[in-house]
Amino acid sequence: MSNAQREQAARDVACVLPKRTHDLARLQILIDDSEPVVTVVGKYNHGKSSLLNELVGHEAFAVSDKRETVALSDRLVAGVRWLDAPGLDADVGTEDDRQALQAAWLRSDIRLFVHAAKEGELDASERELLAQLGEDENRTGRQTLFVLSQVDQLADDAELRKIGDAIANQVPGIVPNAVSAVRHRKGVEGGKALMLEKSGIPALHAALQSELARVPEARVRETALLFGEIGEELRQLKAAQDQTLHVLKHTQRQQRADFDRGLKTVIDKVSGEIEAMLDALTTDHALVPDTAKDVYAITAGKLERAHIQIAYSRACIEIDAFLAGHGVIELPAEQQTVASSLNSVMIAVMGVSVKFRKDLRRMFCEASGRERIQRDFTHYYERSADREALAEQIADTEAAIVATDKASAALHRMDA
Numbered sequence: 001m002s003n004a005q006r007e008q009a010a011r012d013v014a015c016v017l018p019k020r021t022h023d024l025a026r027l028q029i030l031i032d033d034s035e036p037v038v039t040v041v042g043k044y045n046h047g048k049s050s051l052l053n054e055l056v057g058h059e060a061f062a063v064s065d066k067r068e069t070v071a072l073s074d075r076l077v078a079g080v081r082w083l084d085a086p087g088l089d090a091d092v093g094t095e096d097d098r099q100a101l102q103a104a105w106l107r108s109d110i111r112l113f114v115h116a117a118k119e120g121e122l123d124a125s126e127r128e129l130l131a132q133l134g135e136d137e138n139r140t141g142r143q144t145l146f147v148l149s150q151v152d153q154l155a156d157d158a159e160l161r162k163i164g165d166a167i168a169n170q171v172p173g174i175v176p177n178a179v180s181a182v183r184h185r186k187g188v189e190g191g192k193a194l195m196l197e198k199s200g201i202p203a204l205h206a207a208l209q210s211e212l213a214r215v216p217e218a219r220v221r222e223t224a225l226l227f228g229e230i231g232e233e234l235r236q237l238k239a240a241q242d243q244t245l246h247v248l249k250h251t252q253r254q255q256r257a258d259f260d261r262g263l264k265t266v267i268d269k270v271s272g273e274i275e276a277m278l279d280a281l282t283t284d285h286a287l288v289p290d291t292a293k294d295v296y297a298i299t300a301g302k303l304e305r306a307h308i309q310i311a312y313s314r315a316c317i318e319i320d321a322f323l324a325g326h327g328v329i330e331l332p333a334e335q336q337t338v339a340s341s342l343n344s345v346m347i348a349v350m351g352v353s354v355k356f357r358k359d360l361r362r363m364f365c366e367a368s369g370r371e372r373i374q375r376d377f378t379h380y381y382e383r384s385a386d387r388e389a390l391a392e393q394i395a396d397t398e399a400a401i402v403a404t405d406k407a408s409a410a411l412h413r414m415d416a
């Protein structure tokens with residue numbers, strides 16, 4: 001798998017599990033499996049860059065009383081990649097610092113947490129970072145070594161012990177590696193073995209070497225852990241999505257079945273009433289055309305037509321009440337006209353008025369007429385706002401399931 005393919009695969013997973021973006025970035029680094037990475041973390045001016053220089057054996061990183069390390073600097077020495085990160089000081093930190101710290105966090109296998117001895121106890125930001133590193137160590141197995149730096153600035157060993165005790169009080173179980181970059185430099189340059197040893201750098205170096213030896217194994221475990229966690233999260237997500245889809249589809253079917261059954265009952269009821277009414281009629285007066293002299297008169301024909309229209313209206317009102325109860329309130333937007341009084345599903349399916357017996361018979365008393373009404377109302381039911389929203393929810397869930405499946409496949413490819 002090429003780098004580009006792996007990045008694409010990680011993106012496919014991250015778009016489903018955005019909270020795993022950082023873990024996925026770490027996974028890519030683990031899969032690359034290049035040299036072990038050691039990084040320093042801590043506040044600025046606590047001697048981080050100086051410490052790295054002593055550990056790698058030359059002036060690889062800029063040392064200054066000012067804020068020097070602004071971005072990540074990175075050196076490959078003796079098969080180890082050393083990263084110098086900016087200080088974690090929030091008051092002077094910039095967005096670049098934050099990104100550099102995040103990159104250091106992401107890339108490092110071993111962290112050297114540096115705290116200047118003369119500062120005494122740890123402050124709140126240091127304790128918080130140490131706690132985060134501790135949590136990360138518990139989860140991913142990445143080690144943090146605590147370095148008490150610049151110990152040459154203390155008066156004596158008693159003071160060193162006092163500060164060590166105070167810090168151990170703050171962070172139970174912490175093991176301080178006391179060092180002095182200045183003593184180490186003097187020891188190296190003057191060839192003074194005692195000074196070298198007193199600098200604490202050789203001891204830290206040895207501790208670091210034994211941690212470095214464990215990095216390959218730790219990486220294998222971390223890789224398995226991250227694949228395992230992300231894979232499990234995808235499985236759980238998929239199960240939840242399947243369940244959601246199942247419930248939504250069940251609701252969709254159930255609602256439709258209720259509607260179908262209810263509508264048929266209403267249509268059968270009003271049809272029965274209309275049929276009984278029609279059967280009770282005798283001579284059809286409506287078929288006798290009115291004449292000009294009848295304009296203001298009440299004729300038998302007019303009475304009959306009114307009678308038919310009223311029966312028809314009552315049927316419509318009954319069907320309309322049923323439709324309203326199922327959320328069929330208005331026509332789909334594209335079917336609405338400027339005449340708002342005509343924008344009703346009732347009128348779209350049934351027409352405005354009925355005047356003749358044969359029309360009522362055709363609509364209500366023949367199976368084909370009743371089926372047509374049932375079919376047309378069902379069409380508008382499926383186009384009602386609630387039903388369309390439900391259908392959309394189902395489509396969204398199906399799309400989410402496709403994305404989750406794609407993410408699972410991508411994760412498998414990364415793991416291959």
Ligand SMILES: Nc1nc2c(ncn2[C@@H]2O[C@H](COP(=O)(O)OP(=O)(O)O)[C@@H](O)[C@H]2O)c(=O)[nH]1
Nearest residue numbers: 044045046047048049050063064150180181182
């Ligand atoms: N006395 C003493 N000063 C040190 C020691 N290490 C670093 N310094 C000084 O502390 C200042 C900050 O050091 P630097 O390594 O740049 O700290 P960083 O900001 O944490 O990277 C510089 O002036 C260094 O010379 C040490 O072990 N002893």
Ligand SMILES: [Mg+2]
Nearest residue numbers: 048049068069
């Ligand atoms: Mg520095």
